[in-house]
Amino acid sequence: MSNYPLLSLAIWIPIFAGFAVLATGSDRNAPLARMLALLGALAAFAVTIPLWTGFDVSNGGMQFVELRSWIIPFNINYHLGVDGISMLFVVLNAFITVIVVAAGWEVIENRVAQYNAAFLIMSGLMNGIFTSLDGILFYVFFEASLIPMYLIIGVWGGPNRVYAAFKFFLYTLLGSLLFLVALMYLFIQSGGSFSILDWHQLPLSLNAQIWLFLAFLVAFAVKVPMWPVHTWLPDAHVEAPTGGSIVLAAIALKLGAYGFLRFSLPIAPDASHELSGLVIALSLIAVVYIGFVALVQADMKKLVAYSSIAHMGFVTLGFFMFSPMGIEGALIQMVSHGFVSGAMFFCIGVMYDRVHSRQIADYGGVVNTMPKFAALFMLFSMANAGLPATSGFVGEFMVILGAVKFNFWVAFAAASSMVVGAAYTLWMYKRVVFGEVANEHVAELNDVNLREFTILAVLAICTLWMGLYPQPFTEVMHASVGDLLRHVAISKIQ
Numbered sequence: 001m002s003n004y005p006l007l008s009l010a011i012w013i014p015i016f017a018g019f020a021v022l023a024t025g026s027d028r029n030a031p032l033a034r035m036l037a038l039l040g041a042l043a044a045f046a047v048t049i050p051l052w053t054g055f056d057v058s059n060g061g062m063q064f065v066e067l068r069s070w071i072i073p074f075n076i077n078y079h080l081g082v083d084g085i086s087m088l089f090v091v092l093n094a095f096i097t098v099i100v101v102a103a104g105w106e107v108i109e110n111r112v113a114q115y116n117a118a119f120l121i122m123s124g125l126m127n128g129i130f131t132s133l134d135g136i137l138f139y140v141f142f143e144a145s146l147i148p149m150y151l152i153i154g155v156w157g158g159p160n161r162v163y164a165a166f167k168f169f170l171y172t173l174l175g176s177l178l179f180l181v182a183l184m185y186l187f188i189q190s191g192g193s194f195s196i197l198d199w200h201q202l203p204l205s206l207n208a209q210i211w212l213f214l215a216f217l218v219a220f221a222v223k224v225p226m227w228p229v230h231t232w233l234p235d236a237h238v239e240a241p242t243g244g245s246i247v248l249a250a251i252a253l254k255l256g257a258y259g260f261l262r263f264s265l266p267i268a269p270d271a272s273h274e275l276s277g278l279v280i281a282l283s284l285i286a287v288v289y290i291g292f293v294a295l296v297q298a299d300m301k302k303l304v305a306y307s308s309i310a311h312m313g314f315v316t317l318g319f320f321m322f323s324p325m326g327i328e329g330a331l332i333q334m335v336s337h338g339f340v341s342g343a344m345f346f347c348i349g350v351m352y353d354r355v356h357s358r359q360i361a362d363y364g365g366v367v368n369t370m371p372k373f374a375a376l377f378m379l380f381s382m383a384n385a386g387l388p389a390t391s392g393f394v395g396e397f398m399v400i401l402g403a404v405k406f407n408f409w410v411a412f413a414a415a416s417s418m419v420v421g422a423a424y425t426l427w428m429y430k431r432v433v434f435g436e437v438a439n440e441h442v443a444e445l446n447d448v449n450l451r452e453f454t455i456l457a458v459l460a461i462c463t464l465w466m467g468l469y470p471q472p473f474t475e476v477m478h479a480s481v482g483d484l485l486r487h488v489a490i491s492k493i494q
Contacts, residue, residue, distance in 0.1 A: 048090050051082060060482060163239075300358045301345070314396050392463075
């Protein structure tokens with residue numbers, strides 16, 4: 001299968017499918033738009049499966065590479081490839097796109113074609129980010145992916161959707177401007193190359209590395225998001241439709257974390273060591289402080305949004321301890337968070353579609369009227385709290401093990417925060433699901449239908465599979481993580 005342009009197919013099938021869905025026009029053709037969107041998402045997911053099955057786990061370098069000239073005068077190439085770090089996110093992105101199209105099947109009634117097209121096009125653009133090996137190509141995909149999410153929040157969001165959409169767009173766009181300056185500097189220093197792999201070999205001074213690292217930090221910290229540039233995320237989640245929240249949490253937050261591994265660590269390894277304390281401090285603030293912020297939330301979506309910031313704090317913490325256990329644990333946490341946070345937002349969406357409220361106080365006793373839903377919601381809540389045998393445990397446990405070897409007190413702070421995570425998740429679940437039926441709205445609830453049950457069951461299988469048998473995920477990334485750490489250990493200072 002390596003002779004086929006699988007990466008190009010993973011990028012362009014959903015994009016062309018999105019334009020085909022747009023061509024269906026008005027909502028009179030909504031059934032056709034939904035069907036085309038689902039077929040496009042399934043086709044895009046299907047072409048990513050050979051990436052995993054055909055991946056050589058012993059090879060830490062780039063695989064499935066595609067290289068063609070693009071803008072010849074500036075030496076800009078259409079250069080794609082995946083290693084053990086990026087391949088899983090291409091598959092995860094395509095999988096989540098199928099989930100999102102199915103999640104909006106009955107719920108979205110206005111501008112159906114445009115809604116589904118936005119998700120398909122965004123899916124292709126984000127696959128472009130994960131596969132790009134040319135700096136300008138990466139930047140084009142990186143910036144273009146903002147547009148569909150901006151429209152998803154601004155058109156199909158809640159009452160304050162315009163404010164949330166503008167805040168999301170401005171935060172992420174302003175963060176990317178310094179990133180562009182860094183790319184131009186690297187182009188000059190490399191003698192006119194935009195190849196990211198060439199940039200990894202540049203012998204840069206410590207001072208240059210520090211400035212580059214800070215430029216990357218601003219761009220990627222906003223995307224993660226890290227404290228204190230995290231405030232756009234709760235607003236975006238609260239106002240976004242269910243599908244938007246799922247993609248935002250499951251995939252979009254991973255783009256910043258991925259940027260650290262593709263740019264910050266390999267291009268500025270000495271600066272990464274020099275400034276690791278700063279990133280670890282910011283990560284611990286996210287893990288501990290944001291956990292307490294989540295504890296006082298009255299809105300379910302906002303609570304899960306803050307929990308996402310705390311979980312992503314484990315990711316950046318794992319990266320900057322420079323150990324195989326830490327980085328692999330962080331990558332596992334990224335994939336797991338895609339399953340668990342996506343499921344949590346879908347569960348909240350299921351209740352919102354029936355009651356039209358996200359306030360915890362408006363619920364109570366849901367288990368009495370929605371027993372199937374309550375059982376599945378409990379599984380995902382347990383995974384969000386890091387219960388052993390769920391995917392939520394594996395990544396965080398690996399990061400904490402790596403932290404023990406790095407610094408006991410860092411490990412202690414990170415491990416203690418898991419108690420807070422269990423507290424806010426289980427307290428929310430208790431107030432929403434357990435007890436007597438709280439009001440007539442809860443009394444009239446219907447349990448999940450076949451479509452909703454299927455989506456939740458698939459996500460439950462993924463959550464348990466990764467929690468009980470994580471080896472298929474860890475063995476893919478092991479060689480690439482080893483190569484990255486060996487590269488970062490070698491000084492690039494002239």
